[in-house]
Amino acid sequence: MFHRSAARLIATAAIAAGAAAYGPAWSADPDKVLHLEFYVAETGFDPAKVQDYYSFVVNEGIFDSLLTYDYLARPAKLVPRAAEALPTVSDQARTYVFKVRKGIYFADDPAFKGRRRELTAEDFVYSIKRFKDPANHAPYESFVDGVAGLDELKKEAEKTGKFNYDRKVDGLQALDRYTLQIKLKETDYTFAYVMGLPNFGAVAREVIEAYGDDSNAHPVGSGPYLLREWVRSNKIVLEANPGYRGFVWDFQPGADSGDREIVAAMKGKKMPQIGRVEISVIEEQQAAWLAFQNGELDVLHLREQFAPIAIPRDKVNPQLAAAGVRLNRITDPDLNYTYFNATDPDFGGFAKEKIALRRAIFMSFDNAEYLRVIRKGQAMEAQYPIPPGVVGYDATYRTSIPYDPELANKLLDYFGYKRGGDGYRTWPDGRPLAWRYSSTPSSRDREIDELWQKSVERIGIRIQIDKNKFPEELKQERACQLLSRTASWIADYPDGDDFMQLLYGPNSRQNNNACFQLAEWDRIYERTKTLSPDSVERNQLYRQLWRMAEVNGVWKLHDTRYRNMLVQPQVIGYKKHPILLAEYMYYDLDNSRRRK
């Protein structure tokens, strides 16, 4: 009995001494509890298996990716996270070499059998390979399509039924314990951004193998937070990882007003400061809005429906302002547009009368009304397919498809789309003309349907609205069988290529939902892929590409949304980032400022 107790005492002392020796750099305060809300339920926390924004917000706090983004810099700027520095890029952006920082450890987990487990380059090799394992059906698999040798490994797995993680792959190698080399099949200047996505955070093979199919519920990373509690679709509790290495807050102020104030409040602090993050899934905006006003939430993503009450004339209402609530607004890196299927036998093709018809339909739509009615003023009209804050954005570009129903009518008259006795136009050969527009049964889509109906009736075109569930729309779209719908795209990384590739011919039946294929367009786009993102030539070519797409009447751009974040006075150093999701690791709480 005595021996057992003594042994236990010695073991406890050894663990304590060990912990002291590791010297955790973090200084998170368990009394600093941050309350956040999710509008949509998360799906899980295995980085390879999830694709939703809300799961990413959690994963980014738990897992270390090689790169991340500077908290303050705008446009968003990549900085190292688990890597020592930005990658060495060579061979015309076909080879990327990352040095993994030494001394990063995974959070403790029984899968490690009591050993302290260091993060190494092999962990990134394993984590990236998982995206090609057919068993994971990884939604972000396409992001590593360019890595040499991975496709062959996948094909072998499809034949044998087992993915061989031990098989060496030319394009993905750990050159030594801390050096990761990635070779791509083709030049890709944007690949570094992929390594900044939260999906590409490192997981440990032992953990994934230990939990098998339940890996979504057992996220074990080396990041600043760990998952303490998870009531699925309801509540997520993160706690500061006691073994986390920590970092000192040291970001430079940018041009944005308020940056200097943030720097003054945060500079030199050891991060993370917040000891516990409690996230509630609140699907109904009224509940979230009232909870925020009650002080039950520290930060609120304000939805459009409450914007007129909370931020009339884009300023926090006097009652909230008096309570110290601040508004932090960014332009989301997203784009909403309506497209025509360029391969449709009636509306598609590049004959002049078809192009005129598509452009006339686009010209009948009033974006100003759309912004007012649908977005409640919480969006800006898009002129260019690359939104603000994304590399390649051109603020000077003005669309060649303005709202002009008069001109649209003249165009249709000129190309022989005659009005019949009922006031509706026919095809030049006399067939009845009806535009098939698809949307989902949601209330938002119903409002957009009505706007489109009103628009095309101005120019005498009959609309036929097809209602489908979203998966069915995608299915038809991937088969190039959907004529038109209003679609959205949000940037995965802040580079214009993420948007321009949406019109690249070979991406038809994937994410080129207009199935637009024009040899000249594709040739120029391929040229842009060989150019550095900061080159002037690439921006000029993007401008040329978009003008070409507009001339052909493929897309009607609508808007880029604002993201309005309401922030309680106790939140210190908050600034919404357009790409980074787990900002909670970069700001602080002052409980003394909480409203009573």
Place this chain on the structure above:
Amino acid sequence: MTAYIVRRIWQMIPTMLGVVVLVFILFNWVGGDPAYVLAGKISSAEQIANIRRQLGVDQPYYVQLWIFIKQVLTGNFGASWSTNEAVSHILATRLGPSLTVLVPLLILSTLISIGLALAVAYVRASLTDRLVMISCTVGLSISILVYIIVFQYVFAYKLGWFPVQGWGDSFWQNLVVYASLPIIIGLVVSIAPDLRLFRTFVLDEINQDYVRTARAKGLSENRIMWVHVLRNASIPIITHVMAQLPGLLIGAFLIERFFSIPGIGREVILAVERSDFPVIKAITVYVAVATMVFNLLADLMYKAVDPRVQLK
């Protein structure tokens, strides 16, 4: 009695088969192909085919239907397509919060409605009766959504009597703190129709000869109403209450969403939004089974309440 129960259980088999076929047809007709959503923003035809293969939705319909039938027989519906969580775990963890709200709600609603029905039926055609009936009609005409929005705003936000939303870890905290306002809203919504219905059941009995006989014997009005009238009015009341019981298993969609209660109702909405067929299948089958079982129980209770009832 045993023969009756066995016969009823036998009758459940073709009904269950009908439910299975109907759910299967409906999902495949309007449910959409989940592979296109699960495949992610940028996915090739090959990736989509791989997911369809893994989900089994590439199989011929008769094979998929047979798999569904086997799942019903074994009670194992596999895992959610969108989160990979075992369906059995989903049901086990979400049922508790739903029942925490709905069981007290059903009990209170039934008891209050019966009490009020007896009271207003006793003073039928009086001003009180008319005022109560008008209030019920007005109450019935207002959507539950209005009650939720107004009550949440007034009682939770303005007056601060309840939390706006949330759910805790302890049963008592959930029942007393978080479920109180949802239960009150549920009562306001359910008492009006129940009271009107139960009042008609009581009025049917109150004019019967046995009531007059009881009065002639000198029984107290309380005894006449609470024992004799209530006992005879209880068969339609039992039918009504038992018909509501399967509803406990599907939760209260709107209340759970507005108050962030992690119940089955919220899960059903999520499953439909995500085309998560395993979850939809399991919940539909359990509700169908529960409906049949509660119907059987209702029939057995008729016999217990009124020995004149013959089970055939």
